[in-house]
Amino acid sequence: MNFIYDPVPWVINWLTQLLLSWGLSENFVTTLLYLIGAVLICLGAMLFTTMLIWAERKIGGRFQDRLGPNRVGPWGIFQSIADMLKIFTKEYINPVGIDKIPFNLAPVLAVAAVLAVWAVIPFSQTVFGSNINVGILYIIAIGGLGEMAIILAGFGSNNKYALLGAFRAVAQLISYEVPMVIVLLIPVMFSGSMGLNEIVQAQTIPFIVYAPVACIIFFICSIAENGRAPFDLLEADSELVAGYNIEYSGLKFGMFFVADFLHAFTSAIVFTTIFLGGWQGPGVEQIPVLGGAYMLIKTLLVYFLMLAIRFTVPRFRIDQMMALNWKILTPLALVTVVVTALVDKAIPHEMTVIRIGALLVVNLIIWLLADRMITIYRKRNPVQVVTGKLRPLARPEFLSVAEKETAQ
């Protein structure tokens, strides 16, 4: 085992030998190493988030023709650190009538639910927390804990806007889980396993090539799960004020903030793992550390795409969002799963090119049919434009003759 080719297992091995030579029992050493690994991943993820926040604000600034943060440090790179220090010093405000335990548990649970996903992600061929055989189900189940955190925050705050915001948030998250879970059956079908390691290993050709429609549905759903634009209805100033986290201040709000940004990055990681082949790439068999680099590059590309969508697309209305989910994505996901299963079963897996070609053609047909049906539906039910009374501006051509004369 070489340090340069594969550093993490080398360090683990070295640490195990060291601790064993001190006369500690093997069980204790294993537990201790798992603990160290968990702490390092959590700490790394949280610190990485401060960089993510800076990057997101900077990129968002460029997208919207602004500068973004540019005062603290070169290119404003220390802006999030300054924000972090500020948020540490803020006062903890406990509003009157809150339910103490749910109110204080919610921010912790929100971050924990996101960090728990990192436990099963294979970062490279040899670096992963735990290879449980139900990895995909685990990721979805952990998402349920995140919903719990939102409910706890909304209920514990004793604020009607928070409660309404929590209801809306949970309704959105649960709705978009439906097509997401259906579509996740496709990678499970292709790889024959629910473990994330096996799914990545099966992707010598990434699943995005086999199942582009499923991939797009999953991508849309993961943006919606993050609650980001165009699905950022969790925070609606005119209806809900700030949504479920309205009563939080200081570090407790900071936890929700971190959970939000970390969730966006985590869903980019999950997308990379499931559809883009995770650490797969040229040369990973010889040099496993390259896998980590491939993973990072792919994840950052997906994350950048998410940011591009976030900063360019205007938001949906709540009814449009629900219609998109229940009337378009869910039926599309169901059809895609059934058709993909049938076609994939019909063609032997040795004929890779024919298999990919057939799946691509099928996906294209599904996509065109869906597009056609939506167009026909739109023609039959045109969108009603809601406008107020037409109020012409005070331009010369709108002025009546009498007014013109008085003006002259």
Add this chain to the structure above:
Amino acid sequence: MTGMQLIFLIAAAVVVSSAFMSVTSRRMIHAALWFVLALLGVAVIYALLEVSFFAVVQVLVYVGAIAILIIFATMLTRRALEDHGKQFNRATLMTLVIVSVIFAGLVFSLRSWPQLQSMTAPLSADQLDVGVLGLALTAPDGFALPFEVTSILLLAALIGSIYVAYERKEKKK
């Protein structure tokens, strides 16, 4: 005592005490939240038994769906989320006696059950495979029939609930 036993004892204590709290707490939402904690404790026990599939499904179905449904239902239907009435009625003492007798009887009869004395053995690798479970559910000589019957039952429940909730349009005369 090994670490496993310690975790089991903690999880079991959490499950029992939160189940108790969920039937005794006065606020409906607190009862629902204690219920969630009890379900999570059961998931921990499944994880200790190395059936990760059941542990994850427990969290996914019960915490992620059913508990949220219960919380939504209580929040949306009850105007007062707090109960002020008495928590005991006349039958309490009698029920307590009956329940204790049944519990003692169960413990007594289980004491003679040999399985209780044996230690748990780790599962073999092929038993841990989720695929085995899937095959058992779909194979004709496995549990295909009960599985399908359950799905028809759920479908019937779904249609029934839609029928109950469906608002009939009044016929214009």
